[in-house]
Amino acid sequence: MNQIASKAFPPHSRVATSDGLTEAERDRILAKAALFAPPPMQDADGRRELVGLTREELAEEMAAIGEKPFRAKQLWHWIYHQGVRDFAQMNSIAKPLQAKLAERFVIGRPGITAEQTSTDGTRKWLFQWRDGQQVETVYIPESDRGSVCISTQVGCTLSCTFCHTGTQKLVRNLGAAEIVGQFLAARDSYGEWPTPKGEEGRRLSNIVVMGMGEPLYNYENIARALTILMDHEGVALSRRRITLSTSGVVPMMDKCGAELGVNLAVSLHAVRDELRDVIVPLNRKYPIAELLDACRRYPGASNARRITFEYVMLRGVNDSEAEAHELVRLLRGIPAKVNLIPFNPWPGSPYQTSTPEALRKFAAIVNDAGYSSPIRRPRGRDILAACGQLKTESERAKRGA
Ligand code: SAH
Ligand code: SF4
Numbered sequence: 001m002n003q004i005a006s007k008a009f010p011p012h013s014r015v016a017t018s019d020g021l022t023e024a025e026r027d028r029i030l031a032k033a034a035l036f037a038p039p040p041m042q043d044a045d046g047r048r049e050l051v052g053l054t055r056e057e058l059a060e061e062m063a064a065i066g067e068k069p070f071r072a073k074q075l076w077h078w079i080y081h082q083g084v085r086d087f088a089q090m091n092s093i094a095k096p097l098q099a100k101l102a103e104r105f106v107i108g109r110p111g112i113t114a115e116q117t118s119t120d121g122t123r124k125w126l127f128q129w130r131d132g133q134q135v136e137t138v139y140i141p142e143s144d145r146g147s148v149c150i151s152t153q154v155g156c157t158l159s160c161t162f163c164h165t166g167t168q169k170l171v172r173n174l175g176a177a178e179i180v181g182q183f184l185a186a187r188d189s190y191g192e193w194p195t196p197k198g199e200e201g202r203r204l205s206n207i208v209v210m211g212m213g214e215p216l217y218n219y220e221n222i223a224r225a226l227t228i229l230m231d232h233e234g235v236a237l238s239r240r241r242i243t244l245s246t247s248g249v250v251p252m253m254d255k256c257g258a259e260l261g262v263n264l265a266v267s268l269h270a271v272r273d274e275l276r277d278v279i280v281p282l283n284r285k286y287p288i289a290e291l292l293d294a295c296r297r298y299p300g301a302s303n304a305r306r307i308t309f310e311y312v313m314l315r316g317v318n319d320s321e322a323e324a325h326e327l328v329r330l331l332r333g334i335p336a337k338v339n340l341i342p343f344n345p346w347p348g349s350p351y352q353t354s355t356p357e358a359l360r361k362f363a364a365i366v367n368d369a370g371y372s373s374p375i376r377r378p379r380g381r382d383i384l385a386a387c388g389q390l391k392t393e394s395e396r397a398k399r400g401a
Helices: 002-008 019-035 055-064 070-082 095-104 176-190 219-230 250-259 273-279 288-297 321-331 356-368
Strands: 111-117 123-128 134-141 146-149 206-209 242-246 263-267 307-313 336-342
Touching (some): 019 250, 055 070, 123 176, 146 176, 176 219, 206 219, 219 242, 242 250, 242 307, 250 288, 263 288, 288 321, 321 356, 336 356
Parallel strands (some): 146 206, 242 263, 307 336
Antiparallel strands (some): 111 123
């Protein structure tokens, strides 16, 4: 374990928190993300992908082919409200223009390499992109709603010891088109087009950014994707129905709150730095105290909109009653709820799930302190679709080769 932990960061390198340094750190993170940028979003025949463009970019594309800006508005409606992929079906656009658009553009979806549905109704897709890279996306139905769990990277640079994705090197970031495309393809699968009016009664009513990868290490693409999905003339999901989970990339958390305003989930998993340094190695860079400070500052957090703290229950590692009490102490003053996740095993995983007794005691302590602390019912374990079980076969292409 120590070997894994020391892979990414030297022990206890701490980042200063004064504004200038945080700004510099943020720039460094954004610059690093650019090194893992996705390939250009266009087909082999040169046609450009329209999914993933902002409204402004769509208008620029129209201007570049001599068309008026209102065409961008029409296209937006067809793509994100109607779910149409074929220009020939866009009956508010005259045939000659349909043909002109089809020559130059595509409205893409990921390739579906595999699709599995669990006995509990959870569905998992293995999606493939233009360059052959793959990610998994999961749909988790509940009685009155359903969440699509979206991936943001192929692999992950972080190596949390309990996470299957963490055993897969980061290959590259997903582009906005690929992030949006996961949701559109999930909608296709359930035929939920056109976008239902209002937010009630949707089968695909929520997004959780909790799939493969660390979203705040791919900030620009996830920000662009969520902005598109929240647009009220398209998919129109409110920011209150979107939850982004981070392992604790402190310098990006304020930016995420200020610019996107989505719900935040934080993968805490330990209450002491010595343990968190090992199981969530990013803690060596952004230790617990700094992470919790960033939570206290998180724009939009309130008693009505609490920050979710995720805590994976590892038998004999982080699940004692003393740790539950310490958790309560740490969370004081933060509008918080705690999500206890029984550890989901994967092939070769080094941990066991906490006993039901330990889970119950831990939950009771947190609950008695006034924090909602549901034990997350594992979903889709039979198809390896539960939290932390996602992984794809991939090899990072050698750079410069
Ligand atoms: N990289 C982000 C988002 C993806 S992980 C993050 O780490 O927050 C989504 C959640 O699943 C995280 O809380 C993660 O810690 C948890 N998780 C990872 N592996 C798990 C496992 N084997 N069992 C249960 N939960 C796990
Ligand atoms: Fe990456 Fe999140 Fe898995 Fe950690 S838990 S390895 S940050 S995907």
